Amino acid sequence: MTADADTRHTKPEADAGIRDEDGRLLASFVEGVAEAIGANDTARVRELAGDLHESDVGDLIETLQADDRPKLIELLGVHFDFTALTEVDQTVRTQLLEELPPETVAEGVRDIDSDDAVYILEDLDEADRAAILAQLPALDRVALTRSLDYPEESAGRRMQTEFVAAPPFWTVGHTIDYLADAEGLPETFYEIFVVDPAHKLLGSVPLDRLLRTRRSTQISDILEEDPRTIRATDDQEDAARVFERYNLVSAAVVDDGGRLVGVLMVDDIVDVIEEEADEDLRALGGVTGDEEISDTVFYTAKSRIPWLLINLCTAVFSASVIGLFEATIEQMVALAVLMPIVASMGGNAGTQTMTVAVRALATRDIGGHNARRLVGRETLVGLANGVILAALIGCAASAWFGNLQLGAIIATAMVVNLVCAGLFGILIPLGLDRLKADPAVASGVFLTTVTDTVGFFSFLGLATWWFGLGLGA
Template identity: 60%
Template sequence: MLDLDDGAKSAERILAFRDEEGDVSRDYVDAVAQAVEAGDAEKVRDLVRPFHEADQGALIEALPADARARLIGLLGDVFDFAALTEVDDSIREELLDELPTKTVIEGMKDLESDDAVYILEDLDKDEQNEILEGLPASERVALQKSLDYPEDSAGRLMQTELVAVPPFWTAGQTLDHLHATEDLPQSFFEVFVVDPGHRLLGQIFLDKLVRSPRIERVDALMSTDRRRVHATEDQEQVARLFERYNLVSAPVVDEAERLVGVVTIDDVVDVIQEEADEDVKALGGVRWDEELSDTVMTIARSRFVWLFVNLITAFVASAVLGLFEGQLQKMVALAVLAPIVASQGGNAATQTMTVAVRALAVRELGAGNAFRVTLRESLVGLLNGIGFGLLTGAVASLWFQDWNIGAVICIAMLVNLVAGALGGILIPLTLEKVGADPAVSSGVFVTTVTDVVGFFSFLGIATLWFGLG
């Protein structure tokens, strides 16, 4: 156990509380848990105060469930409510249910609007209204406006705190305004220029502003060709805009081109991670919002449906084997080798499907290049089919001392790898066309295609080749 009597007050001490990967260490978590159990508010504050909101979030997740709300209570105003944006959804919801409404309201007052919306949007309407009623009117109106935008839109992602000035101001007036105004965003990169109707005219980055002559008007300094996003635009589109044009922030406008907020890179990074996480889970048939903190029953229920669908498709593939029951009884080698053909085709199809789903997600694959990409993947399947067909055929010939077996599996392997490549790209494209999510639905259909084609091609070719029947 670390000696923590004096608290973590120095950089060296903070480093001592991290493990080899830079995360909060188990010893640190245990020390905080003991202080919480003892009700020692002073020690808890000394231990937690130096840490970033992300580390505070990691600490909350690592603590026993019954200690989390008590930790926040002991920390008081030392606790950064932004840490709640760093924890699993289920843990955050439990904490918000346990904490007194007054504590939540006080914590929300110090948050930037985007963090406040992130916390509020998962609550039901009654809980949202109860918290909003306790906030100052200006904050309440701004947060309610953001919550009225569609889920996963730029309006939900943006922060409403920003700096906007009229076009006739000079650089000197703008800088004086920044120096004299206390209620500024915690961090910002640019000053926006708006007309009397608050419509966005342009923006000036701070580095250009501070280097310009004080008498220069801002409308002469502003850039008008910067990218902007609309409040109803999907957050994936916003993230793609940031990625394509290397943005660190972007203004958000409403349908009348009025400036309503700004999206910053820290929020976009979270979106990219969230979308990637959803796609990875979807490819595995896992619910997009599944968290490590979910209960056993919750996870079991969410996974049951997709496993049931997989079971049905497995019966379909087995039914193909049933069609060739007589041939399998006559030649045991067919039963031994058939799964190899299906498995290899499935693996090849999964590779193609992964590339296709990812390309569709980032809008790199569409009608303009679908034929070219499909042809490319088919040729890849053909080349791999020839290579693995010859290799598998040689091994099977030596294994069963029969070159006919080798020839049959060679041809079947070629057919199934080409079919897998085609299925791996055509199925996601078709699902995208009909409005289904390719990441969620592709896997089960692709697996079924490769199993059915693999078994049918191998056993069908064998039947023709050997005259079994």
């Protein structure tokens, strides 16, 4: 797979007038493109969209009506950069690729980096993917097939197979001359990889070191013998963590035999970090990681209903706790007014702790060395916040209903619930992680159940006990 010269990046004058001050595409610009598409005005479409950056083209594709998207690609012809398809939602990309002829897609992916080509093809059905791959030259087809054979969300899926490798006996001068004359080199690279005849990685030479060394020096004399490497089967999130930890801009990807098979670039890792953060954020709300705003109503409803059903069951359980104190609530209506406050504050406090815990688990900042300390810290934080809030709500409830004892009861329940919120806000994610379940997805439902149940039970239970003894007003 070859990389063309960089003609994708937008000139400043080409960007002018297509976005508003908030960064959204102007409606007038989108309408102009849609009108040109409707009139089959190739010249006008290319004038408006032919020189845009792939990110702008991606936004344009998502904004256009579904019927206009394939027509845009058809009218742009050779001016359409298929890298733009990496900038659109998965649903839009898949639907668009299914409507385009396999020959058109194959021609487009030939001219982009292999990692982008894999990203575009990986979500297609096996038959559609095979039809596109069949149109590619043998070498390109083999390279893409090998990358697609790696597990989903692995480094092998994110790496690009274009890289610069040299034998250790080359001199600096030979290497520089090769870089100046060779065709088909990667569009962007930061280091030269040094390999043996079996293509096993021996080390790497950063470009700045190469250019600062005399031409007669052998590559083997200036290579870094132990560069940071990533296995092709490693999870992409683990690869991103390596980049973050060691401030890398690129890293060699090797197979199980230590042979060089590709390279990961920092721009790929930025995409991975964004994807993983987006997935965790959605999971905290019980939304599947692959849901997009372009998905259909049916698909969206189907993907959300499982956790809503679980939440319904836990809500019924929490409500049953209230039912245990029905007689108490009938005798004192103020309890019905105040009890949601205790449960709500516990839920909010627990969510704060849970969010910190889930994020720390995702970044591997929580382990056996500090888990106990963090559990203790969050419990004490819950106690401190509980005391402060208890004083406020206790005074407010006493003044509201003219009953000091009721204020003391809700204050005590508030402290109990916030301590439990801090404790279980970290214990639930830790427990789910230990059970190999995704804490981001499941923690919220279970934590809400705990804080609601404890909040209702502590408040109503204390009220029943206190006023049931005849000590109340």
